[in-house]
Amino acid sequence: MLTVALPKGSLLKESIQLLKSVGLDFTGFLESGNRQLQLIDKSGRARGLKVRAKDVPVYVEYGQAQLGIVGYDVLREKKPKVAHLADLGFGGCRLSVAVAADSGYQSAIDLQHHCRVASTSVNSTREYFQSLDLAVEIVHLSGSVELGPITGMSEAIVDLVSTGTTLKQNNLTELEVLYHSTARLIAHPLSYRVNDSGLSEVIEQLRSTSLETGLS
């Protein structure tokens, strides 16, 4: 049976809508009070796993899920060995450098050597500042990165920004965009090549549906 890994959080609802449009119904995951981590689609064709966004590529890489939906930010940060199949278009956001609005910094290159930059995306942050030849100290946080400049722990942050409301509420201003991110369809490379569980048919349906609906 085809298994699809779905990300908890901001991409879940649209991921489930997209799968429903190709006949795979995992809307049970959206029912309030539903705490199930796995669910068989109503047609019995596929199983859905609801996991943390970061874990989606892990299940796909190990082949426990043949397909997965996850933000490009996770793929860029973790570089899992999965096949990247399609940009699904929804869940748009960007990974950006931000600083306190009153800091006086105009661009990332204005930051001092050895200053602290807090982020949950340490690999992307490291690569970016290396490309600028700026030796910053990266502080790995698990969340609420906006507290970095507020508490004085870090001069800057590198964080995902979607509407920008969180930055504004915390008097932070965006300096640079490292990259833009959207939801992506990924597959286990071997399953994709051998067309396990009728995978290619589902992939084609998902690709054409996301194009038709203007999602990508």
Added chain:
Amino acid sequence: MLTVALPKGSLLKESIQLLKSVGLDFTGFLESGNRQLQLIDKSGRARGLKVRAKDVPVYVEYGQAQLGIVGYDVLREKKPKVAHLADLGFGGCRLSVAVAADSGYQSAIDLQHHCRVASTSVNSTREYFQSLDLAVEIVHLSGSVELGPITGMSEAIVDLVSTGTTLKQNNLTELEVLYHSTARLIAHPLSYRVNDSGLSEVIEQLRSTSLETGLS
């Protein structure tokens, strides 16, 4: 001003109760709908930061918080450079090896070399299996580790267990306890030595209160 880092999640309520008993009132964090990440205590003596449990020792290590409350499991896994001051007694749980109840395994040493073990606590897991001289492949997950054996991704998991309900619901059985964990009081080493912001007085109050209430 004294700054205290408090952990979101299961330890938050008791941490705030303990601080209230020594006259530092951060109960505002518990009000429904309160999304503040920092709060000044009603007496104006201290500031509270509400952060992810994993981030508590980061704020304390960098000195942005002089004090913090966090589970021993986080300290054991991350080994931050902070002063361990007191076992506060609440938030008891254990880090355990578990397998599918029908797997036939009786103890961790029965697991095969190169089998997969899923965990969010990869350092503790690695140390434990190295001590058994068992070369397992550790799969790093961010959450819902119980899906490992269910999906067939891993033979075993290493996960925090408090009541054991999650294991039972997922037909998993506990084989070994790696260690027991409770909430701990930690401090920034330098602030502690120089008694910054009347730190030692608050620490003594917290220690004696947690002893009086039988928490430790």
